[in-house]
Amino acid sequence: MINIEIDGRKVEVENGLTVMDAAHHVGLHIPHFCYHKKLSIAASCRMCLVQVEKAPKPLPACATPVVEGMRIHTNSDYAVTAQKSVMEFLLINHPLDCPICDQGGECELQDVAMGYGGMTSRFNEAKHVVAGKPMGALISAEEMSRCIHCTRCVRFGQEIAGVMEIGMAFRGEHSAIMTFVQNTVDSELSGNMIDLCPVGALTSKPFRYKARSWELSRRRSVSPHDGLCSNLAIHTKADRVVRVLPLENEAINECWISDRDRFSYEGLNAADRLTRPMLKQGGEWVEVEWQTALEYVANALRQVKTSAGAEQIGALATGGSTLEEQYLLQKLLRGLGSDNVDFRLRQSDFSADGKQAGAPWLGMAVADLDRADRFLVVGSFLRKDHPLLAARVRQAVKKGAQFNLLHAAADDLLLKVANRAIVAPSEFGNMLAQVLAALTESKQAALSDDVKAVVARATLEGIGNDARAIAASLAGGERVAVLLGNFAQQHPQAAQLQRLAQEVAALTGAKFGFLGEAANSVGAYLANAVPGANGLNAAAMLAQPRKAYILLNVEAELDCANPQQALAALGAADLVVALSSYKHGATEYADVLLPITPFTETSGTYVNTEGRAQSFKGAVKPLGESRPAWKVLRVLGNLLEQEGFGYENSESVRDEVLAGDLAERLNNRLSGLTVSAAATSAGLQRVADVPIYSTDSIVRRANSLQKTHDAATPMVSLNGAELAKLGLKSGDAVTVSQGQGRATLIAQCDDGLPQGVARVAAGHAATAALGAMFGTITVERA
Amino acid sequence: MLSEQVQAKIEHELKKYPADQKQSAVMAALRFVQDEKGWISSDDMADVAIYLGMPKMAVYEVATFYHMYKLQPMGQHTLTVCTNLSCQLMGSNETLDYIKSKLGIGLNEVTADGKFGLREAECMGACIDAPLMTVNNRRLCARLTPEKIDRILTKLSAGGELASGEENVR
Numbered sequence: 001m002i003n004i005e006i007d008g009r010k011v012e013v014e015n016g017l018t019v020m021d022a023a024h025h026v027g028l029h030i031p032h033f034c035y036h037k038k039l040s041i042a043a044s045c046r047m048c049l050v051q052v053e054k055a056p057k058p059l060p061a062c063a064t065p066v067v068e069g070m071r072i073h074t075n076s077d078y079a080v081t082a083q084k085s086v087m088e089f090l091l092i093n094h095p096l097d098c099p100i101c102d103q104g105g106e107c108e109l110q111d112v113a114m115g116y117g118g119m120t121s122r123f124n125e126a127k128h129v130v131a132g133k134p135m136g137a138l139i140s141a142e143e144m145s146r147c148i149h150c151t152r153c154v155r156f157g158q159e160i161a162g163v164m165e166i167g168m169a170f171r172g173e174h175s176a177i178m179t180f181v182q183n184t185v186d187s188e189l190s191g192n193m194i195d196l197c198p199v200g201a202l203t204s205k206p207f208r209y210k211a212r213s214w215e216l217s218r219r220r221s222v223s224p225h226d227g228l229c230s231n232l233a234i235h236t237k238a239d240r241v242v243r244v245l246p247l248e249n250e251a252i253n254e255c256w257i258s259d260r261d262r263f264s265y266e267g268l269n270a271a272d273r274l275t276r277p278m279l280k281q282g283g284e285w286v287e288v289e290w291q292t293a294l295e296y297v298a299n300a301l302r303q304v305k306t307s308a309g310a311e312q313i314g315a316l317a318t319g320g321s322t323l324e325e326q327y328l329l330q331k332l333l334r335g336l337g338s339d340n341v342d343f344r345l346r347q348s349d350f351s352a353d354g355k356q357a358g359a360p361w362l363g364m365a366v367a368d369l370d371r372a373d374r375f376l377v378v379g380s381f382l383r384k385d386h387p388l389l390a391a392r393v394r395q396a397v398k399k400g401a402q403f404n405l406l407h408a409a410a411d412d413l414l415l416k417v418a419n420r421a422i423v424a425p426s427e428f429g430n431m432l433a434q435v436l437a438a439l440t441e442s443k444q445a446a447l448s449d450d451v452k453a454v455v456a457r458a459t460l461e462g463i464g465n466d467a468r469a470i471a472a473s474l475a476g477g478e479r480v481a482v483l484l485g486n487f488a489q490q491h492p493q494a495a496q497l498q499r500l501a502q503e504v505a506a507l508t509g510a511k512f513g514f515l516g517e518a519a520n521s522v523g524a525y526l527a528n529a530v531p532g533a534n535g536l537n538a539a540a541m542l543a544q545p546r547k548a549y550i551l552l553n554v555e556a557e558l559d560c561a562n563p564q565q566a567l568a569a570l571g572a573a574d575l576v577v578a579l580s581s582y583k584h585g586a587t588e589y590a591d592v593l594l595p596i597t598p599f600t601e602t603s604g605t606y607v608n609t610e611g612r613a614q615s616f617k618g619a620v621k622p623l624g625e626s627r628p629a630w631k632v633l634r635v636l637g638n639l640l641e642q643e644g645f646g647y648e649n650s651e652s653v654r655d656e657v658l659a660g661d662l663a664e665r666l667n668n669r670l671s672g673l674t675v676s677a678a679a680t681s682a683g684l685q686r687v688a689d690v691p692i693y694s695t696d697s698i699v700r701r702a703n704s705l706q707k708t709h710d711a712a713t714p715m716v717s718l719n720g721a722e723l724a725k726l727g728l729k730s731g732d733a734v735t736v737s738q739g740q741g742r743a744t745l746i747a748q749c750d751d752g753l754p755q756g757v758a759r760v761a762a763g764h765a766a767t768a769a770l771g772a773m774f775g776t777i778t779v780e781r782a
Numbered sequence: 783m784l785s786e787q788v789q790a791k792i793e794h795e796l797k798k799y800p801a802d803q804k805q806s807a808v809m810a811a812l813r814f815v816q817d818e819k820g821w822i823s824s825d826d827m828a829d830v831a832i833y834l835g836m837p838k839m840a841v842y843e844v845a846t847f848y849h850m851y852k853l854q855p856m857g858q859h860t861l862t863v864c865t866n867l868s869c870q871l872m873g874s875n876e877t878l879d880y881i882k883s884k885l886g887i888g889l890n891e892v893t894a895d896g897k898f899g900l901r902e903a904e905c906m907g908a909c910i911d912a913p914l915m916t917v918n919n920r921r922l923c924a925r926l927t928p929e930k931i932d933r934i935l936t937k938l939s940a941g942g943e944l945a946s947g948e949e950n951v952r
Binding site for chain 1: 824828837840843847
C-alpha cells in the first residue's frame with residue numbers, strides 16, 4: 001500500500017494501480033474514451049490528462065502508475081485546460097451530426113463534450129471523411145467519420161473475443177477502423193463492440209433508427225439462451241422490446257453478453273407468433289377462446305387417463321423454460337398420476353438417473369473459471385455453446401492456464417489449446433480411460449472399483465501420447481477444472497463419460513462439473529421436471545409412443561435428440577397439447593395450440609449452471625392473448641381439480657421449489673455405475689453440434705442473427721481422407737441418410753475431424769429429417 | 783501462396799526472433815513479397831498472416847501503416863519524389879512537374895507500358911542534397927535537375943539499373 005493525494009484527499013491505495021484506478025477508488029471521475037476497465041491500456045485518446053505535481057506536463061491517468069507521495073489534481077485549472085484542449089482536438093474531425101446519429105443521447109463523446117467542449121469551433125478547414133465499412137448483419141459501421149480512434153473495438157476483439165477481426169489501418173489522419181478486405185465481423189461476441197464504441201461509429205444494425213435512448217424503458221431480465229444466464233437490460237418502447245443490452249454482473253457475465261443474448265429479441269415478435277388459442281377441428285385450425293381451449297385440454301387429458309391410463313400421458317419441456325413453468329408442468333403430470341416428464345430433450349443416455357447424488361451443475365462458481373490453471377473439457381463446442389464461459393476460459397489461458405480438450409472436432413476455440421485429443425464419439429470413453437491409466441501410473445493412486453476394468457484394459461492396449469500429455473498437464477495443476485460439455489451430455493454413453501471424468505477429477509483433485517446446456521438445466525432438476533423411478537425419460541417417451549403429450553416450448557423436429565422418432569411418436573398420438581409462443585411445426589401433429597409468452601413477457605426464474613437462482617419480471621405485456629405458461633398450467637391444474645394450484649404469483653411457485661438450501665441439492669456425484677468398454681461401431685459416425693443460432697425457438701426466429709456466418713445452412717463435414725474414400729470433394733452435393741430420413745447437403749472438407757466421422761448439425765430445418773444426433777450415418781453423392 | 787524463395791527468406795528472418803514471436807518478422811516478410819511481385823496484394827497479406835500465425839488484420843495494419851509498402855502495382859520502377867519543405871524550397875514542385883510531363887502521368891499513376899510509377903513522399907532525411915527522389919525505395923537520387931532526371935529515365939528505360947551511389951553525388 002502506498003500513500004497518495006488526489007484532489008486534496010489523502011488516500012492509501014494498492015501499489016501498481018494507475019491514477020485512473022486510484023481515482024475510481026475514491027469515487028472520482030476522470031473523463032476518458034479509450035480507457036476501459038476490462039481492456040488493456042491504449043492511452044490514445046488523451047482525454048484523461050491530469051496534473052501530477054512535479055511532472056513537467058499533464059499525464060494520462062489511465063497509463064500512469066501511482067507512486068508513493070504522488071499528488072494528483074484531476075480538476076485543477078491546469079488539468080482542465082489540458083482536458084479541454086484534447087476535447088477540442090477530438091472534435092476537430094468529428095462531424096456535428098448528433099441529431100441524425102443513432103448514438104445521440106447515450107454518447108460518451110456528447111456527454112464529455114458538454115463538460116469540456118467549447119461553445120464554438122475554431123476549426124474552419126474541411127473535416128476528414130471516412131467511408132463506411134461493411135461489417136455484417138449485426139454491426140453498422142456506416143458513419144466511420146465519427147470514429148475517434150480509441151481502438152476499444154480492436155482491443156475487445158484481440159483480448160476478449162480472441163480474434164482480431166477489426167483493426168486500425170493506415171496512419172495519422174488517414175487512420176481508419178476496418179476489417180480485412182471488407183470481411184464481416186463473425187465473432188459470437190461482436191455486439192459488445194457496439195457498447196464499447198464511445199461514439200456513433202459502430203452502432204447496432206437491428207436497432208438503427210428504432211428509438212432514442214430517452215424514449216426507452218429499461219427492465220432487468222435474464223438471458224434464456226445458455227447455461228450462464230447473463231443479466232440483461234431489456235429496453236422497450238410502446239410495449240415492444242427494441243433492444244437488449246448487458247447488465248453488469250461481475251460474477252456471471254461481467255459487462256458482456258453474447259450476440260445470441262443481445263440480438264435474439266428480434267425473434268420475440270416474429271411473424272409466426274401465436275397469439276390466440278387454437279384447436280384442430282376436422283383437420284382445420286380454428287381460433288378459440290382460452291376457456292374453450294383449456295376445457296378441451298382438461299377433458300381430453302381426463303379421457304386419456306380413464307381410457308388408457310395416466311402413464312399414457314407424457315410431458316416434454318425445453319431447458320429454456322422457466323423454473324416455475326417446469327415445476328407446474330411436472331406437478332400437473334404427477335397430479336394426473338403420470339411420472340413421464342422430462343426436459344433433457346437432446347440427451348440420449350439416461351443411465352445416470354437414480355444414481356446421481358443431486359442436480360448436475362458446474363461444480364464451481366462461474367468466476368472460479370478465471371482462476372483455474374488446468375482445464376479438461378470433454379465434448380464441447382465451447383465457443384458456440386457457451387460464448388461467455390469460453391471468454392472466461394480464454395482469460396484464464398492468457399494468464400497461463402493449460403487447456404486440454406477431448407472432443408470430436410477441432411474447431412478453433414480462439415484460445416491456446418495445450419493438448420487436444422480429437423477422436424470419434426465412440427472413442428471418448430476409451431480416451432478418458434487412457435487418461436486415467438496415465439494418471440494412475442504417475443500418481444500411484446487407487447482407482448474406484450467402478451472404473452478399474454476399463455482402465456486396466458486401456459493400460460493393456462497402450463496409452464496414447466495425447467492421453468499422456470493430458471494426464472501430465474492435469475497432474476501439474478493446482479486448481480484443475482474437469483468439465484463436461486453439451487456434446488458429452490448428449491453422448492450415448494454420457495453416464496459412463498461422467499463416471500470416468502469424475503474419476504479423473506478425483507485423481508487430480510479437480511473440481512468437476514457440467515456446462516449447462518440450457519438456461520434452466522440445473523433449475524429443471526430442482527423443479528423435478530425429470531422422471532421418477534416409474535417414469536419414462538424424454539427418449540423413452542418417444543421411443544415407446546404415448547397416447548397423449550404435453551409440449552412446453554418444444555419444437556420437436558429441432559429440439560429433440562431424434563427428430564424422426566419424435567415426429568413419428570407425436571404424429572401417432574391421440575392428443576398433443578402444444579404450449580408454444582409460435583405457430584411452428586406443431587401445427588402438423590398437435591391438436592391444441594396454447595399461446596404462451598416468451599421470457600420477456602412473463603415473470604420467472606432461471607437457475608444457472610453454477611446454481612444461482614435469478615428471478616425476473618416481464619418486460620412487456622403479453623402479446624395478443626398469449627399468457628405466461630405458469631398461469632396456463634395453474635388454470636389447467638385447477639380445471640383438473642388438482643390440489644395445490646392456488647398460486648397467486650410466480651414468486652410463490654419459486655419459493656415452493658427453492659425452499660431450503662439450494663447448494664445442498666447440487667451434486668455431480670455419480671455412484672453405483674460400473675463403466676464397461678464402449679461398443680465399437682461400424683460405418684460413419686454422426687457428430688452433431690447444435691449451431692449457435694439454432695438453439696431455441698426465439699433465436700431461430702431472430703432475423704439478423706440468421707443472416708450471420710454462424711447461421712449458414714449446415715454442411716456435411718468430413719476429413720480429407722474420408723471424403724476421398726467416398727469419391728467426393730468439397731462443394732459436392734451429397735445425400736445424407738439416417739434411418740428413413742434423408743437430407744441433401746453440401747459436403748466440405750474439415751481435416752480437424754477424426755477418421756470415421758461425419759459432422760452434420762442438428763437443430764436446423766435442413767437436417768431435421770434425419771435421425772439421432774449420434775449414431776451411424778450414410779453419406780453418398782446426391 | 784508465398785513462393786519458395788520468399789518462404790526461404792522469411793525462414794531466415796525468423797531465426798532472429800524467439801519461436802513464439804513469429805510475427806516479429808512481418809515487416810521483413812512484406813518486404814520480400816514486394817521485392818518479388820513489385821507490390822503487396824491483400825491475398826499476399828493473408829498468406830503472410832497464415833505463414834506467421836497472426837491475424838490478417840494485423841498484417842493489413844502494418845502494410846497500410848508504412849508508406850514504402852505498395853498496395854497497388856506501381857510499375858517496374860517506382861519514382862518517389864520528396865515534396866516536403868526543404869525539397870520544395872529547392873524546387874521539388876518543378877522536379878515533379880518535369881517528371882510528370884516527361885512520363886505523361888500524374889501522382890500515384892503508372893505509365894501505359896508499366897515501366898514507371900510516380901509517388902510523392904515525406905522527408906527522406908538528406909535535405910542538404912534537395913531536391914530528392916528514390917527509385918524503387920532503394921536508390922536515392924539527389925540534387926535533381928532536368929538533365930539528371932533525363933539521364934536516370936533513359937538508363938532505366940533501356941533496362942539498366944542504378945548502381946549504389948549513382949546520381950547521389952553533388
